[in-house]
Amino acid sequence: MKLAAQADEALKNNLLDKALEISEVITRYNRSAGLAYKGVVALRKEEFDQAEELLLESFQLNAKQHLALANLIPTYIKKRDFKKAVAFGEQAYAAMPKNQSVCINFAAALLQEQSYSKALEILEPHLDLEKPNVSVISGLISCYRSLFMKTEADEMLAVAEKHFGDKHEIIRLKADTLAERSPVAALESFKAALEKDPNNIATRWNMSLVQLRLGEFEEGWVNYDNGLLPEVGKIGRPLPKLFEGAKCVTDMNTIDPNKWTYAVCEQGIGDQVLFLGVLRQFLTDYPKTVLIAEKRFRPILQRSFPEVPVHPYGSGPFLSANSEVVNGYVPIGSFQKKYRSSKEDFIKNRQVYLNPDQAKLAKFREILLKKTGADRIVGFSWKGGYWERAQKTKTLDIELWDPIFKDQNTIFVSLQYGEVSKEKEYLASKYKNIRWIDGLDFKKDLDGWFALICACDEIISVSTALVHFAGAAGRSVHLLLSDRGAPFIWGLEGDSSIAYTDIKIHRKQVSQTNEEFFEGVAQKALTKVSAA
Amino acid sequence: MKLYDLIKDKLKDPQGVISDNEMCVLNRRDFLYSETSTSSAFLKMFGAERVTYEMYSIIDFVHASVCKIRPPNQVRVFQLSQSMTLPSLAVSALVGDQASKIQIHAPRGIQAVDVKDPFAKMLVERFESQLNSNLTMADIGSCDANTIDILFCNASNEAEVSSGLKSFEKVKRGFILIKGYGRNKAPNCGEIILSARLNVHCTLAGFGFSSAI
Numbered sequence: 001m002k003l004a005a006q007a008d009e010a011l012k013n014n015l016l017d018k019a020l021e022i023s024e025v026i027t028r029y030n031r032s033a034g035l036a037y038k039g040v041v042a043l044r045k046e047e048f049d050q051a052e053e054l055l056l057e058s059f060q061l062n063a064k065q066h067l068a069l070a071n072l073i074p075t076y077i078k079k080r081d082f083k084k085a086v087a088f089g090e091q092a093y094a095a096m097p098k099n100q101s102v103c104i105n106f107a108a109a110l111l112q113e114q115s116y117s118k119a120l121e122i123l124e125p126h127l128d129l130e131k132p133n134v135s136v137i138s139g140l141i142s143c144y145r146s147l148f149m150k151t152e153a154d155e156m157l158a159v160a161e162k163h164f165g166d167k168h169e170i171i172r173l174k175a176d177t178l179a180e181r182s183p184v185a186a187l188e189s190f191k192a193a194l195e196k197d198p199n200n201i202a203t204r205w206n207m208s209l210v211q212l213r214l215g216e217f218e219e220g221w222v223n224y225d226n227g228l229l230p231e232v233g234k235i236g237r238p239l240p241k242l243f244e245g246a247k248c249v250t251d252m253n254t255i256d257p258n259k260w261t262y263a264v265c266e267q268g269i270g271d272q273v274l275f276l277g278v279l280r281q282f283l284t285d286y287p288k289t290v291l292i293a294e295k296r297f298r299p300i301l302q303r304s305f306p307e308v309p310v311h312p313y314g315s316g317p318f319l320s321a322n323s324e325v326v327n328g329y330v331p332i333g334s335f336q337k338k339y340r341s342s343k344e345d346f347i348k349n350r351q352v353y354l355n356p357d358q359a360k361l362a363k364f365r366e367i368l369l370k371k372t373g374a375d376r377i378v379g380f381s382w383k384g385g386y387w388e389r390a391q392k393t394k395t396l397d398i399e400l401w402d403p404i405f406k407d408q409n410t411i412f413v414s415l416q417y418g419e420v421s422k423e424k425e426y427l428a429s430k431y432k433n434i435r436w437i438d439g440l441d442f443k444k445d446l447d448g449w450f451a452l453i454c455a456c457d458e459i460i461s462v463s464t465a466l467v468h469f470a471g472a473a474g475r476s477v478h479l480l481l482s483d484r485g486a487p488f489i490w491g492l493e494g495d496s497s498i499a500y501t502d503i504k505i506h507r508k509q510v511s512q513t514n515e516e517f518f519e520g521v522a523q524k525a526l527t528k529v530s531a532a
Numbered sequence: 533m534k535l536y537d538l539i540k541d542k543l544k545d546p547q548g549v550i551s552d553n554e555m556c557v558l559n560r561r562d563f564l565y566s567e568t569s570t571s572s573a574f575l576k577m578f579g580a581e582r583v584t585y586e587m588y589s590i591i592d593f594v595h596a597s598v599c600k601i602r603p604p605n606q607v608r609v610f611q612l613s614q615s616m617t618l619p620s621l622a623v624s625a626l627v628g629d630q631a632s633k634i635q636i637h638a639p640r641g642i643q644a645v646d647v648k649d650p651f652a653k654m655l656v657e658r659f660e661s662q663l664n665s666n667l668t669m670a671d672i673g674s675c676d677a678n679t680i681d682i683l684f685c686n687a688s689n690e691a692e693v694s695s696g697l698k699s700f701e702k703v704k705r706g707f708i709l710i711k712g713y714g715r716n717k718a719p720n721c722g723e724i725i726l727s728a729r730l731n732v733h734c735t736l737a738g739f740g741f742s743s744a745i
């Protein structure tokens with residue numbers, strides 16, 4: 001006990017060598033405890049692999065070794081393995097529910113795994129408004145923001161600014177909070193945060209999304225490359241592990257056109273389509289390119305870019321083994337800074353660049369029009385987004401779409417992927433002019449889904465991959481944006497897309513009711529359909 | 533037809549199935565047919581994705597065996613059967629420039645390879661240049677410690693397997709891989725194996741191998 005107290009005191013004063021010395025002695029009497037102290041020292045020294053090894057062994061020797069258990073959470077957070085951090089966090093929280101440090105670390109891991117409600121539940125009891133802890137308060141702001149609890153987020157931010165207003169972490173949180181409702185003010189805050197910590201990767205990454213939303217493409221795309229770095233983790237631009245060991249190229253000027261370059265598709269499938277808008281320009285400059293993409297995307301890419309070999313992600317090891325003939329790999333998001341550094345670059349290069357399977361397209365049109373006797377087909381989709389927050393931002397519940405479906409001269413085809421049984425039941429009970437294509441798995445059979453999209457005369461959809469595919473194929477799209485924010489590529493104002501040839505943007509205003517918004521969309525979108 | 537298709541109605545929800553027209557394994561994880569599989573990517577590049585599961589497994593075994601090769605190590609491949617062209621090509625493509633040198637000897641020649649794209653063509657051209665190596669069967673085993681000898685043969689030819697195993701006796705560092713070794717009526721060359729104090733491990737996928745490590 002006396003030795004443990006000495007070790008605790010040494011750690012408290014950050015005397016790591018002394019703590020290590022004492023832990024060596026402790027190990028002789030109690031191996032598990034000694035290893036736990038050694039693990040904490042390794043963690044403080046940022047030797048994360050060693051910390052993991054020591055703490056795991058300590059915990060395996062004694063499952064009640066709380067010091068090891070508690071420190072495994074920050075160890076895995078540092079190693080960017082948030083699943084394990086959460087797993088040990090759950091155990092540690094069950095054993096030490098009142099330990100503030102355990103709660104803060106567990107909540108940090110939960111935030112990374114998008115479990116905002118659980119993180120909130122854990123952090124709230126630790127809030128002391130008189131003497132707030134900066135980690136508790138910043139965790140709470142992140143939770144409130146992600147759960148769209150605007151008032152609570154603003155109140156907490158005011159407390160944070162009062163007590164810790166000059167801290168980088170708080171200035172960045174303020175910027176994050178403002179990012180969607182006031183991007184200009186958010187950008188100012190990001191810049192202020194970077195004055196405190198100029199090399200903060202996560203801040204630069206978050207700032208890039210605001211810069212891109214504001215149309216500051218030149219600097220925005222440069223900062224966007226911070227999303228490739230491990231500090232940002234999986235909410236950034238994580239790439240397949242299969243490419244580890246090969247050279248990641250983000251500066252296009254360093255590419256030798258006489259060598260092969262792998263262009264690796266990254267991010268969600270919609271982002272991939274957006275990024276591929278520059279592929280033809282890239283191929284002109286670097287014809288020796290291999291495109292790496294998902295198997296389901298391959299038929300579309302091969303048809304649209306017949307000159308480019310399209311290989312699966314499993315090709316990664318060929319890169320690291322053949323550095324003499326291969327430049328390395330370029331994540332396709334990084335193309336943008338060379339070819340899309342201004343709004344004008346987007347507009348002057350708008351073109352159709354994805355081609356559907358014409359035979360499938362014709363078959364869909366024949367089936368849909370012949371069977372129904374309708375004149376027009378309108379495809380629709382009401383929910384999108386991968387992350388919970390993105391889903392809440394993008395989705396416009398199907399119950400709001402009544403003004404659209406009232407048009408009885410049109411056949412509406414659901415292009416929505418994922419689980420739709422409830423909505424299907426709801427719509428079937430109200431409308432006879434809505435069709436669902438059974439037997440076509442929209443997520444797996446991307447080529448079939450794309451042909452169906454292109455078989456439609458018009459698309460009405462929230463921001464989802466569908467819009468990018470339809471846009472890249474030159475189809476007429478009515479994009480519906482909620483008042484809760486939208487992906488950067490749709491900008492902040494204007495009623496047409498800078499990236500695609502025929503996308504009309506309908507932005508819901510805060511002052512509008514949902515009914516007013518949908519009535520307006522129906523009038524603009526469907527009147528045009530009838531008149532066409 | 534996959535064997536699994538013949539029996540799937542009689543099975544109660546198997547958790548993982550690996551099957552082609554000659555084998556079916558249940559409740560196993562598959563690492564080879566997935567789109568993150570390097571074997572699968574390699575075979576697709578050469579229009580060979582319809583080969584048996586055994587060939588997928590051979591390519592994967594080759595990759596697992598050569599993935600740690602770095603200079604000053606050099607690799608020599610002795611391809612005794614034409615049907616082992618894909619494994620030889622896999623050595624060439626997956627070792628790439630990670631070895632000081634790659635030489636390939638194919639006394640019976642190689643099979644034509646279906647080149648699907650210009651990147652694959654580049655890999656084949658380099659493979660073909662490595663074939664012009666002046667290497668002979670007599671060179672097996674006569675080398676320094678940095679040389680890795682890899683022998684590929686096919687059990688469909690007994691003489692080939694005997695000759696391969698005899699040659700492998702001299703190998704100081706490397707492995708022999710025999711396609712079809714587990715096939716019914718394939719030669720097992722027991723006497724040679726025993727007299728050389730070798731063990732040829734026969735994989736469930738069907739190929740056999742023995743390593744000098």
